[in-house]
Amino acid sequence: MxxxxxxxxxxxxxxxxxxxxxxxxxxxxxxxxxxxxxxxxxxxxxxxxxxxxxxxxxxxxxxxxxxxxxxxxxxxxxxxxxxxxxxxxxxxxxxxxxxxxxxxxxxxxxxxxxxxxxxxxxxxxxxxxxxxxxxxxxxxxxxxxxxxAAVPELDGLADVPYLTTTELLDLQELPEHLLILGGGYIGLEFGQMFRRFGSRVTIVETGRHLLEHEDDDVCAAMQEILEADGLEFVLGAKAHHVSRNAEGIITLSAHTQQGERRLRGTHLLIATGRxxxxxxxxxxxxxxxxxxxxxxxxxxxxxxxxxxxxxxxxxxxxxxxxxxxxxxxxxxxxxxxxRRWRSARQRPLPYTVFTDPQLGRIGLSEAQAREQGVRYRVATMPVRTIGRARETGRTRGFWKVLVDDQDRVIGAAILGAEGGEIMTMFQLVMMGKLKYPQLQNMVIAHPTWAEGLNNVFSKLQ
Missing domain, CATH: 3.50.50.60 (FAD/NAD(P)-binding domain)
Structure with a gap:
């Protein structure tokens, strides 16, 4: 029963x-x-x-x-x-x-x-x-x-001991050279992580940019930062075959605009989605x-x-x-x-990519604003101009904020130290429908990361 x-x-x-x-x-x-x-x-x-x-x-x-x-x-x-x-x-x-x-x-x-x-x-x-x-x-x-984890249809993959993120989390030995198939936020977080542990890391991505949903300038800055940390990138690459030899070396073959590439490593992480x-x-x-x-x-x-x-x-x-x-x-x-229903479709979408520095995102990107026909102006500021950044040595990245024709914030991409926390400040600003001059004139404790809210709009275009 x-x-x-x-x-x-x-x-x-x-x-x-x-x-x-x-x-x-x-x-x-x-x-x-x-x-x-x-x-x-x-x-x-x-x-x-x-x-x-x-x-x-x-x-x-x-x-x-x-x-x-x-x-x-x-x-x-x-x-x-x-x-x-x-x-x-x-x-x-x-x-x-x-x-x-x-x-x-x-x-x-x-x-x-x-x-x-x-x-x-x-x-x-x-x-x-x-x-x-x-x-x-x-x-x-x-x-x-x-x-x-999604597993792509890749010739030879069934015969290779590949890893998904689940298996990688339980690995007991540090990879000598980790190949990562996929340049999304999962691939980037794991890539920088294992590079800092001491592995050589190569990320292979089909797109011409990392993080497909971000603006080009954000992707380019992220790539530059990670390359400075020693990560290697092969972009615009379509992987078509993988094999493993008797010594345990994995070879990933990919078509690129520069021709055929054969990438060799000791471990392969599949990070191509879910x-x-x-x-x-x-x-x-x-x-x-x-x-x-x-x-x-x-x-x-x-x-x-x-x-x-x-x-x-x-x-x-x-x-x-x-x-x-x-x-x-x-x-x-x-x-x-x-008995208080609200739509699951109409809600903000904040998220953070936990690289170092972090990428915090809320609201519209430039590409999304253009696609939706939203009139906007954009303010950008290098992180190095913030006093807290210079004092701590965490100067990499930039802030990017979009405002509409009513001077209200409609989106932000914070690539920098504590990017997720700072992004949440902009989310609060958006929820409160504050106008950017109110942020410029707000008294903010010194020296904090938040002081950037005073300064980011000085070069609004």
Whole structure:
């Protein structure tokens, strides 16, 4: 006989977990099914572990460059297994925190470990880890199963021990030469990280620029910064074959505008994007529609085509960021529990690329403004002109801010130290609909990074 609950959540990501606790606190019976580790991508193979490794790489860089500040130092010795062990401890602590929150701190939540697939309307069959199965019915079902690494169709790849970001996070030996296929934010973060650990790094990208959604000047500045750190780039390259010889050397062959390139390395990271975990959920059984890539189609309330079934987080496509997944939870929570619906389409999209320096982005880029026919002016400022930058030696990058014909900020790209934090200041400015002269005349504590808000508009064009 089926077991009935008020709410069934498939996947314990950054939308599913808080939604489970919110419904439980509202007196609903909740069952959450997770096939892998609790916590979703952010805790297990995304934000938390990668930022822990980036912090270790930054420490190595600080030691390596200490003499620039008058501190005598030697080349840092990277104990890579110890770096990974620290990351593992942080991840394990987060997993345990999620488990305690779901199973001990909130009554009314049942956690099952297994694979869930639809067998009928509002009905799923769960294949549990102990090889038994359970049929579950629920009035409302929320799909929060996320994505996995996309693996391109590349001749020879099946015969090569390639890495995705998930496997790379568990590597115990430091690569001598890491080849990275993909020049998006994932490839750049891992590329700089491993370069600072001591690996040689080559990034191969099909586009003519890095970070395809950014303006050309931002991409060019990012590339210049990373090249100064020792990363190698092969842009406009279409990889077509990969092989590995008896000595373990991997050869990646690519067509480029300059001719055929054969790139050799000891390890290969595939960082060419993500694909949704929607293919084994039995969605066709209940009429849930997906697009050509497998992402679940939803309306502004995150409802699917099946009555009572919602899709949250990366599984429905669009920007794949933890903070967007968490806002999906808020949209559904406020709508279903408090009857205050708002559109999941009409919200800001802040994000940060955690290279050093960071790239913080909010609002429109120049390309987007032109495409939408928005009249704008642009202000740019080199980071080196900020007093705090000169004092700390963190002078790389520039600020770029767009204002409309009413003098309001409509977008910002902050490539510089603490770029994500500074970008959030501009997000607050945009939410408050402040005009840029108010920022120019605001009294800001000296010496802080925020003083750039006084100065960036001095050369507004």
């Amino acid at each position: 089926p077991t009935s609950y008020d709410v069934l959540i498939i996947g314990s990501g950054q939308a599913g977990n808080p939604l489970a606790t919110a419904f439980a606190e509202a007196g609903r019976s909740v069952v959450l099914v997770e096939e892998n580790h609790l916590g979703g991508s952010c805790i297990n193979y995304g934000c938390s572990p990668t930022k822990a490794l980036l912090a270790a790489a930054e420490r190595a860089h600080q030691i390596r460059t200490a003499e620039e500040y008058g501190i005598r130092s030697t080349e840092p010795e990277v104990d890579f297994p110890a770096v990974i062990a620290r990351k593992d401890a942080l991840v394990q602590r987060s997993r345990q925190g999620v488990r305690e929150n779901l199973t001990q701190e909130h009554a009314g939540i049942t956690v099952l470990h297994g694979h869930a697939a639809f067998t009928g309307p509002r009905t799923v069959q769960v294949q549990l880890a102990d090889k038994t199965s359970r049929e579950i019915k629920a009035a409302r079902i929320f799909i929060n199963t996320g994505t996995r 694909v949704p975990n929607s293919d084994k959920l039995g969605l066709n059984t209940i009429g849930v529609k997906t697009d050509e890539k497998g992402y679940i189609q939803v309306n502004n309330r995150l409802e699917t085509a099946a009555k009572g079934v919602y899709a949250l987080g990366d599984i429905h496509g669009g920007p794949q960021f933890t903070h967007i997944s968490y806002d999906d939870y808020r949209v559904v929570r406020d709508g279903l529990l408090h």
